[in-house]
Amino acid sequence: MPPSVLLSFVVVLVVILWSLLPALFTSYSAVTANPADKFLGPGAQHWLGTDDLGRDEFARVVYGARSSVGTALVAVAIGLFAGGLIGLLAGFIGGWVDAVLGRLVDTLLAIPGFLLAVVVVTGLGFTTLNAAIATGIASVAIFARLMRAETLKVRHSVFVESSYLQGGSRSSVLFRHVLPNAYRSVVALAVLQLGNAIIVIAALAFLGYGSPPPASDWGLLVAAGQNDATAPWLVYGPAIVIVITVLSINRISRWLRKTS
Amino acid sequence: MATENKLKTGDGPAVNGFAAAPAQPATLLSVDGLTVAYGDQTVVHDVSFELARGQSLALIGESGSGKTTIARTVLRLLPPEARVRSGRIQFNRQDVLGLGERQFRPLRGRELGFVPQDPSNALNAVRTIGSQALEAAALLPDGDAAARRERVLETFRQVGLTDPDRVWKSYPHQLSGGMLQRVLIGLAVLPRPALIVADEPTSGLDVTIQKRILDLFAELQESLGIGLLFITHDLAVAAERADSLVVLKDGVIQERGPAARVFAAPTSEYARELQADVPAVNPDRYRSAGPGQAQSQPTSGPSQIEVRSLSKTFATGNRTVRAVDDISFSVRRGSTHALVGESGSGKTTAARLLLGLEQPDAGEIMIGDQSVRAHSRGQWRTLRRHLQLVYQNPFTSLDPTWRLERIVREPLDRYHVGGQAERADRVKEVLDAVGLPDSLLRRRPTHLSGGQRQRVAIARALVLRPDVVVLDEPTSALDVTVQAGIIELLFRLQRELGLTYLFVSHDLSLVRQLADTVSVLQGGRVVEDGPVQQIFTRPRHRYTEALLDAIPALPR
Numbered sequence: 001m002p003p004s005v006l007l008s009f010v011v012v013l014v015v016i017l018w019s020l021l022p023a024l025f026t027s028y029s030a031v032t033a034n035p036a037d038k039f040l041g042p043g044a045q046h047w048l049g050t051d052d053l054g055r056d057e058f059a060r061v062v063y064g065a066r067s068s069v070g071t072a073l074v075a076v077a078i079g080l081f082a083g084g085l086i087g088l089l090a091g092f093i094g095g096w097v098d099a100v101l102g103r104l105v106d107t108l109l110a111i112p113g114f115l116l117a118v119v120v121v122t123g124l125g126f127t128t129l130n131a132a133i134a135t136g137i138a139s140v141a142i143f144a145r146l147m148r149a150e151t152l153k154v155r156h157s158v159f160v161e162s163s164y165l166q167g168g169s170r171s172s173v174l175f176r177h178v179l180p181n182a183y184r185s186v187v188a189l190a191v192l193q194l195g196n197a198i199i200v201i202a203a204l205a206f207l208g209y210g211s212p213p214p215a216s217d218w219g220l221l222v223a224a225g226q227n228d229a230t231a232p233w234l235v236y237g238p239a240i241v242i243v244i245t246v247l248s249i250n251r252i253s254r255w256l257r258k259t260s
Numbered sequence: 261m262a263t264e265n266k267l268k269t270g271d272g273p274a275v276n277g278f279a280a281a282p283a284q285p286a287t288l289l290s291v292d293g294l295t296v297a298y299g300d301q302t303v304v305h306d307v308s309f310e311l312a313r314g315q316s317l318a319l320i321g322e323s324g325s326g327k328t329t330i331a332r333t334v335l336r337l338l339p340p341e342a343r344v345r346s347g348r349i350q351f352n353r354q355d356v357l358g359l360g361e362r363q364f365r366p367l368r369g370r371e372l373g374f375v376p377q378d379p380s381n382a383l384n385a386v387r388t389i390g391s392q393a394l395e396a397a398a399l400l401p402d403g404d405a406a407a408r409r410e411r412v413l414e415t416f417r418q419v420g421l422t423d424p425d426r427v428w429k430s431y432p433h434q435l436s437g438g439m440l441q442r443v444l445i446g447l448a449v450l451p452r453p454a455l456i457v458a459d460e461p462t463s464g465l466d467v468t469i470q471k472r473i474l475d476l477f478a479e480l481q482e483s484l485g486i487g488l489l490f491i492t493h494d495l496a497v498a499a500e501r502a503d504s505l506v507v508l509k510d511g512v513i514q515e516r517g518p519a520a521r522v523f524a525a526p527t528s529e530y531a532r533e534l535q536a537d538v539p540a541v542n543p544d545r546y547r548s549a550g551p552g553q554a555q556s557q558p559t560s561g562p563s564q565i566e567v568r569s570l571s572k573t574f575a576t577g578n579r580t581v582r583a584v585d586d587i588s589f590s591v592r593r594g595s596t597h598a599l600v601g602e603s604g605s606g607k608t609t610a611a612r613l614l615l616g617l618e619q620p621d622a623g624e625i626m627i628g629d630q631s632v633r634a635h636s637r638g639q640w641r642t643l644r645r646h647l648q649l650v651y652q653n654p655f656t657s658l659d660p661t662w663r664l665e666r667i668v669r670e671p672l673d674r675y676h677v678g679g680q681a682e683r684a685d686r687v688k689e690v691l692d693a694v695g696l697p698d699s700l701l702r703r704r705p706t707h708l709s710g711g712q713r714q715r716v717a718i719a720r721a722l723v724l725r726p727d728v729v730v731l732d733e734p735t736s737a738l739d740v741t742v743q744a745g746i747i748e749l750l751f752r753l754q755r756e757l758g759l760t761y762l763f764v765s766h767d768l769s770l771v772r773q774l775a776d777t778v779s780v781l782q783g784g785r786v787v788e789d790g791p792v793q794q795i796f797t798r799p800r801h802r803y804t805e806a807l808l809d810a811i812p813a814l815p816r
Contacts, residue, residue: 166671
């Protein structure tokens with residue numbers, strides 16, 4: 001494993017631990033105001049400085065990981081399972097099933113993902129989870145397409161035909177032979193989509209289509225940081241965390257695609 | 261020139277062989293102490309041989325023996341990760357390895373021709389043959405485009421392309437494999453090289469075309485005085501076609517000398533083994549009794565497979581192809597019937613119809629006492645329990661994500677045979693029968709050799725204890741010695757389990773070893789059928805004769 005991939009795994013592991021056990025990484029609270037310490041620059045005491053209410057910015061980032069990264073996982077899970085199932089059935093059954101599912105996927109692709117997400121959040125309510133569900137629905141089409149292509153490739157291979165000759169039923173062939181051989185590149189895509197989902201969810205939060213303050217979604221932190229020109233670290237801190245996280249995830253995805 | 265002297269004295273038999281030629285010819289190519297490594301792995305180890313002008317030499321070995329690496333070293337076409345550790349290659353008294361790329365380039369293509377293994381990959385698919393031929397003709401010293409075109413067409417005629425103008429205008433996909441190989445040979449001989457290196461030039465071609473290509477090489481060698489370095493895994497072909505042989509195993513020379521001597525009386529153990537495994541040498545190797553005995557047994561007893569007037573037409577675009585046209589044959593229980601023919605003869609389609617993988621347009625198939633016409637999916641499932649298939653290529657017929665134990669157990673699982681313990685026992689039993697150790701049970705196919713994979717495929721086909729096994733060229737993807745092991749295994753299993761085989765093949769010498777009865781197919785029709793001995797000794801049809809003729813004639 002190349003060192004850059006190893007480093008990327010470390011970054012992603014840390015971010016996941018932030019979202020699971022934030023208290024291990026900071027002793028500060030993400031919500032309690034402490035006006036005496038407001039607008040302190042980054043330093044040994046406060047790694048990313050403090051905001052207008054004197055809250056530690058690093059603690060806000062760490063506690064924000066759960067809703068920023070956790071919801072991105074929800075988004076990818078929706079896309080992976082719904083899209084994977086559609087692609088698997090379309091590719092394996094073929095015929096009119098493929099035609100109908102194919103048009104459904106085309107329709108989904110025709111709607112801009114971001115627009116769809118904004119509409120869904122407006123309809124379902126302003127929470128980050130709803131933003132994630134919307135992002136997931138928008139990515140169903142991409143997963144369905146790749147899964148269909150991979151399924152088609154495996155479906156016509158010799159060992160699949162041979163499994164029918166050995167008495168295999170369609171469902172046994174589908175789940176025992178086709179799926180295990182088709183899922184690899186889809187998983188690599190899922191990792192890539194995770195990075196994408198983090199950015200989309202952060203952008204939605206930045207625009208206010210996520211949970212309202214005092215939540216500390218990364219996108220929301222960047223948005224809030226803009227208000228105070230005297231404290232640029234409030235923008236740079238969370239923004240750099242987003243960039244590093246997404247870059248690491250992309251690196252892992254590329255490595256997975258190459259090795260599978 | 262000290263090394264050359266040393267080589268000649270060290271290579272006594274070869275010199276004697278060459279002495280039979282009218283005059284002592286000059287050395288064209290000499291390879292001396294060549295060692296080539298990929299990283300830490302040495303693939304060619306201290307190999308020395310030499311080739312005289314106008315003579316032919318065959319490098320023989322199985323996959324991984326280093327024969328292709330040697331050819332690539334001579335042509336300086338080694339991949340960058342390969343390193344020549346030591347040794348010298350002299351071509352026309354020039355040091356091939358010492359020359360700079362700039363000095364070597366004029367040699368490659370002009371003095372040293374190359375004919376690759378797979379003709380369909382060697383030409384650019386989106387350009388006409390003519391435009392690619394002109395590129396090769398640019399190596400010629402003189403003349404304008406028209407003169408060069410004339411030279412190319414003349415060469416095409418020389419290599420037996422009957423309509424060179426059409427070939428000139430064609431794209432590669434419009435020509436057959438045999439024609440493409442002729443084009444490549446033509447392009448290689450165009451600048452009148454002193455040496456042609458041919459890497460398995462016929463391995464992807466049908467037998468009758470293979471024979472014509474090999475004849476062509478012999479002709480060109482004679483008429484143009486071209487030296488030929490010929491790489492093959494087929495000892496019989498090499499023995500028939502080459503003046504001298506170099507037998508390689510794991511990058512080390514096992515034996516070398518004049519072809520007739522090496523083939524008739526091999527001294528090294530490996531060469532003896534190779535020779536014994538050539539099907540054409542020992543047609544009766546697997547028959548316990550004499551030839552008469554082999555037929556008297558299967559002609560009695562009930563028939564296991566009965567095929568009557570089977571037809572199948574495929575429609576591709578606006579063309580229809582009669583893949584199988586009114587084929588009939590029957591196979592006695594416990595015997596082996598062979599369907600023989602070249603690509604497009606319908607032999608594979610006939611087998612697929614039998615297995616229910618395609619539906620026939622007309623005709624009837626009986627397996628045992630059951631007609632298989634218009635069976636439902638469920639009825640096919642019952643039928644297939646007794647009807648199994650071993651595929652041609654064990655590299656694609658096993659699921660790469662499964663472990664060996666699960667692959668072999670799959671048919672038992674699908675047919676719900678016995679309990680867990682019984683299934684495990686039967687898997688062990690059948691693996692034992694095909695000669696695979698238990699230690700491989702947890703391996704995935706990617707960690708098995710080709711021969712082991714084919715044994716797994718055979719085990720999987722036998723685990724349900726079927727009556728009929730269809731063998732679709734079961735050894736054509738395997739090396740000769742591996743092939744011999746598989747054939748031996750099939751024979752033993754047939755004897756022990758009373759299996760009926762339908763054997764699909766293009767290799768007549770293998771058919772003679774394995775089958776009791778034969779149907780010879782051409783263009784979807786049976787042109788001749790009968791007992792193996794009769795077909796082989798008294799063929800009635802011209803096509804059968806042509807096929808028989810293509811079996812390498814062995815030097816005696």
